[in-house]
Amino acid sequence: MARETTYLELSQDDGGAHKFYEVTVDGTAVSVRYGRIGADGQLQNSSFPTTEKARAAAAKKIGEKVRKGYAPAVRGQRAARSVTRRQVASAPSTARAVAPVLWRFRTGSSAFGIHVDEDRCWVGNQAGDVYTLSHGGEVLARYSLPDGVKCLVADEFWIYAGCDDGTVYDLSSKVPFGAYAIAADVDIYWLDIHEGVLNVSDANGGLTVIDHEDEHQWSRKSAGNGAWMVRADERAVFHGHSGGVTAYAADGSGQLWHTRTPGGVLFGWQEDHAVYAGTVRNTVQRLSKATGAVEASYACDAAVYSCATSPDGRHVFAGDSSSSVYCFDADGRRLWKLGTGGGSALSMQYLDGRLYLVTTDGSLVCVDATEQAIAAAQQGTVPAPMDVKSAEALPVFTPAVSASAVATVSMAAAPAGGVVVECVQEGGRMRVQVVSGGFESSWNVQFPRGIREAGARYVVDGLHAASGGFYRVRGEIRRLV
Numbered sequence: 035m036a037r038e039t040t041y042l043e044l045s046q047d048d049g050g051a052h053k054f055y056e057v058t059v060d061g062t063a064v065s066v067r068y069g070r071i072g073a074d075g076q077l078q079n080s081s082f083p084t085t086e087k088a089r090a091a092a093a094k095k096i097g098e099k100v101r102k103g104y105a106p107a108v109r110g111q112r113a114a115r116s117v118t119r120r121q122v123a124s125a126p127s128t129a130r131a132v133a134p135v136l137w138r139f140r141t142g143s144s145a146f147g148i149h150v151d152e153d154r155c156w157v158g159n160q161a162g163d164v165y166t167l168s169h170g171g172e173v174l175a176r177y178s179l180p181d182g183v184k185c186l187v188a189d190e191f192w193i194y195a196g197c198d199d200g201t202v203y204d205l206s207s208k209v210p211f212g213a214y215a216i217a218a219d220v221d222i223y224w225l226d227i228h229e230g231v232l233n234v235s236d237a238n239g240g241l242t243v244i245d246h247e248d249e250h251q252w253s254r255k256s257a258g259n260g261a262w263m264v265r266a267d268e269r270a271v272f273h274g275h276s277g278g279v280t281a282y283a284a285d286g287s288g289q290l291w292h293t294r295t296p297g298g299v300l301f302g303w304q305e306d307h308a309v310y311a312g313t314v315r316n317t318v319q320r321l322s323k324a325t326g327a328v329e330a331s332y333a334c335d336a337a338v339y340s341c342a343t344s345p346d347g348r349h350v351f352a353g354d355s356s357s358s359v360y361c362f363d364a365d366g367r368r369l370w371k372l373g374t375g376g377g378s379a380l381s382m383q384y385l386d387g388r389l390y391l392v393t394t395d396g397s398l399v400c401v402d403a404t405e406q407a408i409a410a411a412q413q414g415t416v417p418a419p420m421d422v423k424s425a426e427a428l429p430v431f432t433p434a435v436s437a438s439a440v441a442t443v444s445m446a447a448a449p450a451g452g453v454v455v456e457c458v459q460e461g462g463r464m465r466v467q468v469v470s471g472g473f474e475s476s477w478n479v480q481f482p483r484g485i486r487e488a489g490a491r492y493v494v495d496g497l498h499a500a501s502g503g504f505y506r507v508r509g510e511i512r513r514l515v
Contacts, residue, residue, distance in 0.1 A: 040096050042104035043071060045218070052200065052218035054109070055099045059092045061085055066095060069180045070199035076180050076432070098487075117182075117198045117221065122380065124394040127357040127373030128335060131414055134407040135375055136388070136400045137171035139422035145392040147186035148381040149193060155390060156205075157398040158183030158195050164205060169388070171400065171422045175429045177210055179203055185381070189227040192506055196225040202232060203433060204480070207496065208510045210433045211482035214248050224302075228266040229501040230480065231284075235261035239275045243286060246480045246504050247465070252286030263302030265309055270323065272309045274299030279311050279321055291326035295319055301340045301381075305347050312338030318352050318362075332362045335371070342382045342389075351389055351403075353379025359391065359401070361408070370408055374399065375419070433484075434511070440485055443493060443512040452493040454514065455479050459488045468497070468505060479505045485513075 039058045054075065056067040062082050069075025082088040139157070147158030154174060158164040160182035166174045181199035188194070192206040194213065202214040202225065214232050216222055221237035230246030239259040243251040256275050263274025270281045270290055276298035281290040297315030304310070308329060312318045318332040318341045332341075336354035343350050349369070350362045357378050361369045377393035384390070389403040402408075402417070410416070434440055448454075454470045466481040468474065469491070479497065496509020 038092075040092070041107060041109055042096070042099050043107035044099075044102070044104045045071060054107070055095075055104055056109075057092045057095050059085075059088055062088045064088050064092050064095075073181060073199065122339065122378065122394055123355060124378040125336070125356040129358050129371045129373040131372055131411050132375045132416060133359055133372040133389075134402040134411045134416045135419040136402050136417060137420040137422050138376065138400075139165070139167060139171065139173065139398045139424075141165060141396045141398065143182075143396050144380075144394060145183075145396045145398070146380050147183045147195060148383055148390060148392045148398070149186040149188050150383045150385045150390050151188065151191070152385075155398065155400075156186050156193060157392055158186050159396055160198075162197065164195055165398075165424070167398065167422070169400075171420055173422060173424045173428060175431065176424070177203075177205055177431045179210070179433065184222055185225055187225055187227050189230065190500070192227075192500075192508070194225075194227055196222060196234075198222070204507070205431075207507050208431070210431055211507075211511075212433060212484060213480055213482070214244055215483060216242070216244070217250075223260070223262050224264050226264045226266045226271075228268065228284075230504060230506070231266070231502075233264045233266045233271050235264035235273055235275070237261075239277070241271065241273045241282065243271065246500075246502065246506075247463070247478055248483065249463070254282055254286075254289075256280045257292070258298065260298055263299045263311060265302050265304040267304065267323070272302065272304065272323070274302045274311050279309065279326070281323070281326060293321055293326040293328065297337075300338060303341050303343060305343055305345075308347065310341050310343065310350065312341040312352060314338075316354070318350060320350070330364065330366045332360070332366050333368070334358075334360055340379045340382045340391075342384050344384050349384075351382060351384060353382055353391060357393075359389070361403070370412060372408070372411055374401075434482060440492075441510075441512045442515045445493075445514055448493040448512070448514070449495045449510075452495050452512075453497040455481070455492050455494060455497075457481075457486050457488055457490045464488065473497075473505075474499075474503075477504050479507065481507065482511070485511070 037060045041056045058065045066078045141159040143159040143161035145159035149156040155167045162179040164177040181197045184196040200216040201212040203210045204213040232244040234242040239256045242253045258275035258277025261275040265272045278294040280292045297313040299311045301312040314337045320330040336356040340353040352360045377395040379391040387404045389401040391399040464486045466479040491514040
């Protein structure tokens, strides 16, 4: 029987989706390719006992997508989503000594995403790989996402990866899933999430705010472009761009303040009462969250690509375009400057005496930032850094893309303590509501978009109430049959 291929696309007028789905039947083999329009996408292969069963499985997959709005199309007629990869130059450090690096993990591709918590370290690169490591440098797991990772952001103990395909993936459960879809006309630069509300800054200086149900809330255009900074808390969203930093009320009711910075903003950080903006003019500025007033400045010797602070704001760290890393006291006095030993720091985070960097060569680097280690490094004494290797048998997690890809289970075999949820059509939107006893049934669940089908029920092994009156998944999802 001849090979048959069906190619579908979903490209909504409002930019809410811009993706393709292709099914090929070749005898008893069925292959599915999916992803954003213009990209190669991901490939899944399946085999069946007979050609009839293969064709039936393919027809089922196609039918599911058509019911969700996909339509036949011709590959290549629609333009790919606009994606800007950050172009950075990295010069050798002018520092006389190098930082005391404890370990280094090379991801294989340029990396911007970093998150470090009490349990592990996360790094995401432009190949779509996200790795988790222990604080000692052991590689624990790998997530393979369909496109390059823009950044990693955390919201309480949930962790999200924003990707070039416009999807923000929740990596908190056993299988990653797409939690938000960003409009195709938004050229994403940076993301932040606070209490389930996603804030997106873009190439044109725009700011888009989306709630936990993936519904657009509000948007603004700031007086600049190249918005590489967005940070949010319960009171405001702080938007850094070529014209400085602009603060907007969290509910979108208006602008609170605007402060011009010395050069465009390339990175942002926040603490409880201040935001920190790293700029192209070699400076980090600390701005009052309440008024936007400049409270302190931290002078570097080259453009600032990244910055961070210790939890109390006692120390401020910065990485520049010349492969150097700095430490200042809260008032702006430079305490030290050292070379990274391997590229410029594009993102950074401090935790418990260690400074974690992701660099232009795609490495996650752990620096001993204690006073004793830094003093020894300034005298030329540093440890031999451990070169971390990834294990061959490393677990690799990929996103679930459709209901057919999710494991099924009968109610009798459902895990103890599992919560039952149901997909319900309400006013043109698909809601996911808890139907188990003992839970607030009016609360919706942040749930994978790809497996939402009207009337479908799922059992979730791990559901947590979140701020703002909704639930988040933190466990395995299985379809009830």
